[in-house]
Amino acid sequence: MPEGLVRSFEVRLVVPGCHPGAEHYDAFLALHDDISEALPYLNAELEQPTDYRHGDRILLWQCDDRAYVFRPHEIAISPVHDPEDAHDVARAIIERINDIWRRRDSLCPNLAGKRPLPQVLDLYQLLPRLNCKKCGLPTCMAFAAALRTDLTKAHLCPHLSQEDLDRMVPR
Numbered sequence: 001m002p003e004g005l006v007r008s009f010e011v012r013l014v015v016p017g018c019h020p021g022a023e024h025y026d027a028f029l030a031l032h033d034d035i036s037e038a039l040p041y042l043n044a045e046l047e048q049p050t051d052y053r054h055g056d057r058i059l060l061w062q063c064d065d066r067a068y069v070f071r072p073h074e075i076a077i078s079p080v081h082d083p084e085d086a087h088d089v090a091r092a093i094i095e096r097i098n099d100i101w102r103r104r105d106s107l108c109p110n111l112a113g114k115r116p117l118p119q120v121l122d123l124y125q126l127l128p129r130l131n132c133k134k135c136g137l138p139t140c141m142a143f144a145a146a147l148r149t150d151l152t153k154a155h156l157c158p159h160l161s162q163e164d165l166d167r168m169v170p171r
Contacts (some may be wrong), residue, residue: 001080001109002104003036003100004094004097004098004099004101005033005035005037005097005098006031006032006033006035006094006097006098007032007033007080007125007127008032008033009029009031009075009090009094010029010070010084010161011027011028011030011083011087011090012027012028012030013025013026013027013028013086014026014028015020016078016079017063019117022057023081024078024079024080025077025078025079025080025081025089026076026077026078026080026168027076027077027078027083027086028074028075028076028077029075029076029077029090029091029093029094030073031072031073031074031075032072032073033073034072034073035070035073035097036057036072038097038100038104038136039052039057039059039070039102040052040054040110040111040128041100041101041107041109041110041111042061042070042097042100042108042119043059043109043111043112043113044058044107044108044109044110044170046061046063046096047063049114051113052110052112052113053113054111054113057071057072058070058071060091061075061151063155065079066078066079066080066089071125072079074095075090077089077090077093086154089116093101112136117148117149118148119146119148120141120144121144122168123147123168124140124141124142126160126161126162126164126165127140127144127157127159128140128157128159130159132159133160134157134158135153135156135157136156136158143156143157144154153166157162
């Protein structure tokens, strides 16, 4: 393995506990090197979406139908299809980390993470609470819950002000 931040690692495959008999695995890369300092650079360079939690020293990333979780001494990757796939994906992500780390002097680290989603009750307070069903859901509370995970549905409520929504969830 070329010289870089991550010089060695071990791959462990696990059958997902919530999916016994699954046709895929979760891969865990035990890193012998601490990648904490690289996380802000990875957050800046990896294609979006990422979710960086600086205080917790964790970076979440979705790419090519895989989820990656970067921690100081571990990378979790799911799904992988077999041991060969796990090793290929592991080598590729380690090469990417090392490349980004080598270029860090020319990069601007990004400490920002995703904004937390608004609370359902806070969204509910923006609604008229008429349970008019014009949004397609039986109650304003149900609409607030749906809106929390998909703000693009805001237009379905004729009573919801875009200005109020923007104040609650700045973009």
